[in-house]
Amino acid sequence: xxxxxxxxxxxxxxxxxxxxxxxxxxxxxxxxxxxxxxxxxxxxxxxxxxxxxxxxxxxxxxxxxxxxxxxxxxxxxxxxxxxxxxxxxxxxxxxxxxxxxxxxxxxxxxxxxxxxxxxxxxxxxxxxxxxxxxxxxxxxxxxxxxxxxxxxxxxxxxxxxxxxxxxxxxxxxxxxxxxxxxxxxxxxxxxxxxxxxxxxxxxxxxxxxxxxxxxxxxxxxxxxxxxxxxxxxxxxxxxxxxxxxxxxxxxxxxxxxxxxxxxxxxxxxxxxxxxxxxxxxxxxxxxxxxxxxxxxxxxxxxxxxxxxxxxxxxxxxxxxxxxxxxxxxx
Amino acid sequence: xxxxxxxxxxxxxxxxxxxxxxxxxxxxxxxxxxxxxxxxxxxxxxxxxxxxxxxxxxxxxxxxxxxxxxxxxxxxxxxxxxxxxxxxxxxxxxxxxxxxxxxxxxxxxxxxxxxxxxxxxxxxxxxxxxxxxxxxxxxxxxxxxxxxxxxxxxxxxxxxxxxxxxxxxxxxxxxxxxxxxxxxxxxxxxxxxxxxxxxxxxxxxxxxxxxxxxxxxxxxxxxxxxxxxxxxxxxxxxxxxxxxxxxxxxxxxxxxxxxxxxxxxxxxxxxxxxxxxxxxxxxxxxxxxxxxxxxxxxxxxxxxxxxxxxxxxxxxxxxxxxxxxxxxxx
Numbered sequence: 001x002x003x004x005x006x007x008x009x010x011x012x013x014x015x016x017x018x019x020x021x022x023x024x025x026x027x028x029x030x031x032x033x034x035x036x037x038x039x040x041x042x043x044x045x046x047x048x049x050x051x052x053x054x055x056x057x058x059x060x061x062x063x064x065x066x067x068x069x070x071x072x073x074x075x076x077x078x079x080x081x082x083x084x085x086x087x088x089x090x091x092x093x094x095x096x097x098x099x100x101x102x103x104x105x106x107x108x109x110x111x112x113x114x115x116x117x118x119x120x121x122x123x124x125x126x127x128x129x130x131x132x133x134x135x136x137x138x139x140x141x142x143x144x145x146x147x148x149x150x151x152x153x154x155x156x157x158x159x160x161x162x163x164x165x166x167x168x169x170x171x172x173x174x175x176x177x178x179x180x181x182x183x184x185x186x187x188x189x190x191x192x193x194x195x196x197x198x199x200x201x202x203x204x205x206x207x208x209x210x211x212x213x214x215x216x217x218x219x220x221x222x223x224x225x226x227x228x229x230x231x232x233x234x235x236x237x238x239x240x241x242x243x244x245x246x247x248x249x250x251x252x253x254x255x256x257x258x259x260x261x262x263x264x265x266x267x268x269x270x271x272x273x274x275x276x277x278x279x280x281x282x283x284x285x286x287x288x289x290x291x292x293x294x295x296x297x298x299x300x301x302x303x304x305x306x307x308x309x310x311x312x313x314x315x316x317x318x319x320x321x322x323x324x325x326x327x328x329x330x
Numbered sequence: 331x332x333x334x335x336x337x338x339x340x341x342x343x344x345x346x347x348x349x350x351x352x353x354x355x356x357x358x359x360x361x362x363x364x365x366x367x368x369x370x371x372x373x374x375x376x377x378x379x380x381x382x383x384x385x386x387x388x389x390x391x392x393x394x395x396x397x398x399x400x401x402x403x404x405x406x407x408x409x410x411x412x413x414x415x416x417x418x419x420x421x422x423x424x425x426x427x428x429x430x431x432x433x434x435x436x437x438x439x440x441x442x443x444x445x446x447x448x449x450x451x452x453x454x455x456x457x458x459x460x461x462x463x464x465x466x467x468x469x470x471x472x473x474x475x476x477x478x479x480x481x482x483x484x485x486x487x488x489x490x491x492x493x494x495x496x497x498x499x500x501x502x503x504x505x506x507x508x509x510x511x512x513x514x515x516x517x518x519x520x521x522x523x524x525x526x527x528x529x530x531x532x533x534x535x536x537x538x539x540x541x542x543x544x545x546x547x548x549x550x551x552x553x554x555x556x557x558x559x560x561x562x563x564x565x566x567x568x569x570x571x572x573x574x575x576x577x578x579x580x581x582x583x584x585x586x587x588x589x590x591x592x593x594x595x596x597x598x599x600x601x602x603x604x605x606x607x608x609x610x611x612x613x614x615x616x617x618x619x620x621x622x623x624x625x626x627x628x629x630x631x632x633x634x635x636x637x638x639x640x641x642x643x644x645x646x647x648x649x650x651x652x653x654x655x656x657x658x659x660x
Contacts, residue, residue: 002521002522002538002539002541002558002630003521003561003593003596004521004561004564004592004596004597004599004600004631004632005560005561005596005599006560006561006562006599007560011595011599012595014561014598014599014602015595015596015598015599015602016598017598017602018597018598018599018600018601018602018605018620019598021601021602021605021615021618022598022601022618022620054595055593055595057593057594057595057598058594062594191332191333191334192332208332209332211332228332230335230336230337231333231334231335231336231344232336234334260591260593260594261590261591261593261628261630262334262628263333263385263387263590263591263625263627263628264387264388264392264590264622264625265341265342265345265384265385265387266333266334266335266345267334267348268344268345268346268347268348268349268352268387269334269335269336269341269344269345269348270334270348271348271351271352272344272345272347272348272351275348275351285351288351288352290348290352292594292622295593295594297593298591298592298593298630300332300591300628301334302334322658327657327658328652328657328660329660330658330659
């Protein structure tokens with residue numbers, strides 16, 4: 001294993017230190033491992049908190065800032081954040097209008113955010129939660145009861161964040177997040193495994209001529225091991241899986257996401273195939289993201305996430321955002 | 331070789347098709363392989379054109395847009411663009427105030443941009459050029475007479491682009507680009523080789539316990555093959571090489587750039603070490619970029635580029651920019 005790290009045990013702490021130095025708009029609580037928007041808590045605004053295992057950068061710390069998250073709680077690599085951490089972040093971003101938790105559907109995350117929400121409620125902080133479970137590849141898995149949460153997390157954080165920034169009340173912000181999840185589906189494909197620093201070896205084996213269809217963001221198995229194939233075929237497998245679960249039509253927001261080790265040019269090639277697929281089905285890729293947003297360390301591969309837009313959701317997507325990984329209009 | 335491509339011969343064309351679909355602010359001339367800013371030519375504004383081999387995405391197409399490049403000319407992977415392509419782009423962005431070519435110092439790029447500039451001059455288009463040669467690792471190399479051009483290209487494109495956007499004349503825009511280059515130095519480290527799609531195998535061999543110090547962005551050899559080491563030591567090798575060539579002091583703009591296959595969290599770890607080094611030397615990392623900006627396909631590793639800022643350069647860096655890969659203030 002060759003990685004740009006010092007000690008495997010220090011990866012999360014040292015990466016947070018680098019983030020703090022690189023982004024003056026963020027404030028990092030190193031002791032509690034929380035990335036805050038510098039302005040937090042914003043008085044009268046619903047606070048947004050997300051979090052989960054590290055190793056998926058820029059998720060979640062890279063989405064903290066104006067128009068998106070108020071705080072992110074990174075756990076150890078591929079490990080849930082602890083309840084105390086989430087409690088601290090929730091209290092830290094409560095500007096009096098309550099706090100929304102955006103939680104990816106993994107058993108540990110769900111339990112720890114739930115426990116944190118209960119502890120916060122006891123202290124008088126109103127908390128609502130949105131559970132993201134967009135991955136159509138598998139129902140139940142190694143780390144999940146029900147579908148896994150992946151790329152739709154970015155959409156939910158952006159859209160709920162825009163609504164919170166506009167001053168909407170907690171229930172409305174939560175409802176928008178839920179609507180995004182209900183309208184979104186994802187599917188991922190891996191060309192290579194990833195290597196967790198503390199383990200020092202690949203999370204699974206994949207032959208030189210093989211790919212994993214329906215890969216999870218921690219390297220969990222998907223639907224099938226298959227022979228490597230051209231990008232257009234892999235894109236089609238992913239889009240057929242999405243379309244079979246949620247027929248695509250009208251304007252859609254589509255993300256072609258890199259798993260961390262995939263060159264950007266390859267993601268654009270996949271995006272061209274995805275856009276062609278959408279048009280065949282009578283859908284329009286009205287908004288898009290192409291790049292690394294929800295990664296799995298150094299894994300090569302991609303995932304595609306599609307959200308069926310409404311006029312309201314489109315306007316919220318277009319609203320200004322200023323975070324390390326997503327920025328426009330400011 | 332597993333890659334998200336269809337045919338190795340179609341990589342550049344299909345990636346450009348994806349870019350065009352993903353970024354409505356760009357206009358792609360597929361036949362000539364040119365990425366234009368949609369508004370080009372901007373009347374009365376100096377046009378900026380850059381280009382070079384593909385495989386370094388987001389460089390250069392990802393830097394086309396308001397406040398940066400007017401056009402980018404991608405060659406085949408790791409291959410210079412041809413003179414006709416550059417001529418077409420240059421004429422296409424000439425708004426009557428002349429055009430600046432920003433050229434990385436590789437023999438093929440230099441020759442082809444020079445030939446293009448001469449052909450343009452014959453047609454009455456005024457062209458000036460800035461040659462980027464910031465890599466301190468080696469003098470002369472496989473593809474270069476003199477130092478190689480790497481990360482400072484991004485700085486020159488951004489700062490000259492801001493000045494052009496502000497309406498400055500060609501000579502002044504060129505001078506700013508030259509000033510950036512004179513004040514910038516880079517050094518790169520590879521943990522793995524990269525694989526050119528058409529070749530189908532790694533560009534060089536690197537043992538499981540080895541790194542290449544001073545790597546070039548096409549996998550060219552650097553200064554030394556060394557044993558893999560912690561991030562803090564590798565960061566220090568890079569920064570010592572930069573500091574030995576150009577003593578660092580005052581405010582600096584620093585980029586910790588990923589080679590394409592490196593997780594973002596690792597780049598933040600390197601950035602923390604780089605920032606510590608700068609402070610030790612009495613310099614301040616006043617502005618920074620951490621992420622993939624000048625890649626080498628799927629190579630794992632990083633490069634660091636430092637520019638000694640002035641007040642003027644800082645203001646130009648901070649000016650609004652709206653491109654796929656760099657965006658703020660709009």
